[in-house]
Amino acid sequence: MIVKRGRENFNLINSGIIALLTFIMLSTILVRPASAQQQPYVGGYLSGSVRTTNRALFSFRYSAPASLLPSSAWLGSVLSVAGVSSGTTPSGWIYQNGAALFKNNSVTWAPQTYFGSQLIYYYLAPNVGSGNSIVFFGRVDYLSDSYVILYRLYAYNSWAQYDNDAPTIYACWHEAWDSGFLVGSRSVSLGQRVCHVRHFQFGVESNQAITGLDWRVTISNTAYYYDNQWRYLPGYSLRGDTAVITWIENTPFGVGGLSYPGVNKEYTSSYSVTWRWIGTTIGDNVLLWSDEGTISNSRKPFQ
Amino acid sequence: MKLKLLLSAVFMAVAISAAVFLSLVAPFMAEGAAEKVGGERESAIVLPGSIEVKYVLFLTPLEICNPEIATKYGVKGYLEIKFDREKYTGKVSEIDEASRLLIGVKRGGETRIPLILRFVSYFENITEIEVVLDSAPMLWMGRKSGSAIGVTLPNGTVIFINKYVRYEPSGIIKVKHNQPVEVVMIVSIPEDFPLTKFPLGAVGIAIKDPLAQNPLSYFIIDMVALEAVTI
Numbered sequence: 001m002i003v004k005r006g007r008e009n010f011n012l013i014n015s016g017i018i019a020l021l022t023f024i025m026l027s028t029i030l031v032r033p034a035s036a037q038q039q040p041y042v043g044g045y046l047s048g049s050v051r052t053t054n055r056a057l058f059s060f061r062y063s064a065p066a067s068l069l070p071s072s073a074w075l076g077s078v079l080s081v082a083g084v085s086s087g088t089t090p091s092g093w094i095y096q097n098g099a100a101l102f103k104n105n106s107v108t109w110a111p112q113t114y115f116g117s118q119l120i121y122y123y124l125a126p127n128v129g130s131g132n133s134i135v136f137f138g139r140v141d142y143l144s145d146s147y148v149i150l151y152r153l154y155a156y157n158s159w160a161q162y163d164n165d166a167p168t169i170y171a172c173w174h175e176a177w178d179s180g181f182l183v184g185s186r187s188v189s190l191g192q193r194v195c196h197v198r199h200f201q202f203g204v205e206s207n208q209a210i211t212g213l214d215w216r217v218t219i220s221n222t223a224y225y226y227d228n229q230w231r232y233l234p235g236y237s238l239r240g241d242t243a244v245i246t247w248i249e250n251t252p253f254g255v256g257g258l259s260y261p262g263v264n265k266e267y268t269s270s271y272s273v274t275w276r277w278i279g280t281t282i283g284d285n286v287l288l289w290s291d292e293g294t295i296s297n298s299r300k301p302f303q
Numbered sequence: 304m305k306l307k308l309l310l311s312a313v314f315m316a317v318a319i320s321a322a323v324f325l326s327l328v329a330p331f332m333a334e335g336a337a338e339k340v341g342g343e344r345e346s347a348i349v350l351p352g353s354i355e356v357k358y359v360l361f362l363t364p365l366e367i368c369n370p371e372i373a374t375k376y377g378v379k380g381y382l383e384i385k386f387d388r389e390k391y392t393g394k395v396s397e398i399d400e401a402s403r404l405l406i407g408v409k410r411g412g413e414t415r416i417p418l419i420l421r422f423v424s425y426f427e428n429i430t431e432i433e434v435v436l437d438s439a440p441m442l443w444m445g446r447k448s449g450s451a452i453g454v455t456l457p458n459g460t461v462i463f464i465n466k467y468v469r470y471e472p473s474g475i476i477k478v479k480h481n482q483p484v485e486v487v488m489i490v491s492i493p494e495d496f497p498l499t500k501f502p503l504g505a506v507g508i509a510i511k512d513p514l515a516q517n518p519l520s521y522f523i524i525d526m527v528a529l530e531a532v533t534i
Contacts, residue, residue: 037375039360076361100363106402110363117357118377122522123450124364125504127403161455168502169453169461205361244356257358300455 041240041256042263042281043078043203044273044288046222046233050088050184050199054142055225056081056095057301058202059135064215066105066131073208074100074108077217079138080255082199082246083178090199091178092116092248094255097138097151098205105131109170111140111151115177116248121149123172129155134162137221137301142180149176154301165299182246183224184233191250198238200224201245201255204263204275211262211277220272223295230295230302232271235288242284271295364524370425380424381522382434382478384505386529387417387485403502403530410533411494415471415487418505418527424480431479436470436486438507448509450525454501465506467492475511488527496533503529 060077069075076098083093094114099107107129113121129136137154154167161167182199189195204217223230240256247253259281266276268288295302359376366372367381386404388395393414396405408414422432439449453461471487478484490503505525 037360037372038358041361072365074363074365076363078361080359094359096359096361098361100361108363110361112362114359114376117359119359119362119373119522120377121448122362122367122378122381124367124522124524125450125528126364126526127528128502130402164455164457165459166455166457169455170450170504171453172448172450174448207363207365240358252356254356254358256360257356300459300461 038257039205039207039240040209040258040260041078041203041205041243042237042260042275043201043205043240043243043255044219044222044235044237045185045198045202046183046200046224047198047236048184048233048292050182050186051224051226052084052088052180053183053224053226054144054180055139056097056181056183056200057137057139057221057223057225057230058097058219059137059221059301060099060217060219061133061135062101062107062131062215062217064101064131064217065213066101066103068213069101069103069210070208071103073206073210074102075210075215075217076100076205077136077138077219078201078203078205078255079140079222080201080203080245081140081181081183082197084180084182085178088182090182090197090246090248092246092253093178094245094253095140095149095151095181096255097140097153099128099136099138099153101131107131107133107136109153111138111153111172113149113174114253116251116253121174123151125153125170128153128168128170129157133157134159137167137299139301140181142176142178144179147176148173152301167300169300181224188247190247190252195244195247195252196242197244197247197252199245201238201243203238203243203255204260205240205256206260209258209261213277216266216274216276218267218272218274221295221297221301222271230297231293232295233292234290235268235271235273237265237282237284237286237288239282239284367522367524368423374425378522379426379429380422380432380480381524382432382508382510383421383423383524383526384508385419385421385526387419390417390485403528405530405532406503407534408490408492408503408531410492410496412491414490414531416490416503416529418486418488420478420484420486420508422478422480422482429480431477433475433511434478435475435507435509435511436473437509438465438468438470449507450504450509450523451506452502452504454498456497462498462501464501464503467496468503468506470508490531492533498533500530500532503527503531
């Protein structure tokens with residue numbers, strides 16, 4: 001009798017557990033974030049005390065089996081910098097220069113400007129190169145004499161273009177409403193909490209996590225311009241779930257929103273990192289390179 | 304045994320009801336959380352410690368052309384510019400999907416390339432926009448928005464193709480929502496033009512004073528993506 005009662009209780013507990021698991025399963029399926037408007041993002045940032053600049057630069061190249069990408073997926077390489085209003089106070093503007101690789105192996109250039117999380121400017125040019133292009137450079141300038149933000153993409157689509165430093169240059173621009181960009185990182189109190197803000201970020205972002213596929217994106221020449229020289233600072237990793245880049249009043253704004261599962265650094269050297277899907281996810285604030293200095297390069301994007 | 308079955312059934316019913324209920328109310332809960340901060344509609348993430356972070360996305364045409372996503376980021380609509388292949392009387396070659404379409408451009412003459420401009424509005428009260436058809440490079444005529452394509456010569460000189468392009472009609476035109484407008488891009492290159500091949504796009508086409516027309520902006524998707532081969 002006692003054994004039977006015990007067995008019934010056990011069965012009851014089992015059915016409770018099954019019900020709980022069913023609840024969790026159904027919740028996972030049905031209860032998704034309301035608008036799910038975040039993207040997986042992994043990247044790095046230039047550390048050091050906060051300073052200002054009027055030019056930001058990066059380069060990127062793909063090594064990815066584009067044809068194996070899911071049909072509606074893309075692999076983006078993005079430079080994001082925060083705008084400055086005065087001193088080192090952020091303006092709330094975010095400037096993103098980058099491009100995306102699509103399944104057909106084409107690369108689309110898509111510079112975009114946000115104020116907070118409102119997209120204010122967007123320009124798009126498809127087929128500026130391909131996954132086989134040698135390298136792309138993205139640059140964004142604040143032209144103080146004309147109050148203009150100028151985005152540029154330098155496409156080296158063949159070895160001939162690269163060897164002769166003869167890139168195709170795509171440019172677009174819009175009126176500026178602040179006065180340059182911020183570089184560096186800092187901790188700030190927003191409301192009652194301390195937030196780690198990284199103002200100069202470079203990384204890989206997708207509309208959906210591309211996993212189980214051996215892709216690489218090498219991002220290099222992560223530099224800002226100051227005192228007539230292109231400069232870089234020590235680089236650290238960041239993840240999309242904590243990639244705060246600026247703030248307006250007490251609201252922080254970040255890039256991406258989700259960590260990029262399975263992506264880690266493969267190679268690093270001064271101002272260069274190769275991101276690769278290898279199944280393990282890089283942590284936040286992992287050192288990418290420790291030195292700082294200037295980049296001496298006479299190529300067109302540096303001019 | 305009956306009790307056990309009854310309890311199991313109750314547990315299951317509660318679990319399913321709770322999950323369905325949460326799936327229905329979650330969107331409103333999240334919107335409510337976002338509105339506390341800025342009254343905006345995009346989702347907000349609450350990190351441990353209750354810091355609400357709003358995120359910006361990197362948007363491609365897939366997202367801009369999807370009103371559900373785009374409107375969350377303030378996109379009111381977009382202007383799409385395409386090459387009108389059906390109207391073009393010359394020869395067009397296609398290398399592959401990832402490459403630009405190849406068309407011939409006459410040296411010492413004019414090549415007329417038909418384009419279609421289409422404005423898509425996401426809001427009923429926005430019915431048209433004003434578009435500037437002028438390939439003038441940056442800051443000419445005081446313009447503070449535009450686009451350009453440059454090609455670097457072996458000697459390091461950069462040639463901007465804007466200089467060789469004009470539009471018909473030109474100046475400012477109105478484009479109504481979902482009513483495509485035909486425009487001709489005219490490319491004129493001299494006999495001694497130094498390039499044999501160069502990319503072509505709808506350079507210089509811009510939306511007039513997007514911020515003045517509306518508090519939030521519109522966006523240009525230049526799908527022309529041609530590669531001109533001089534002939």
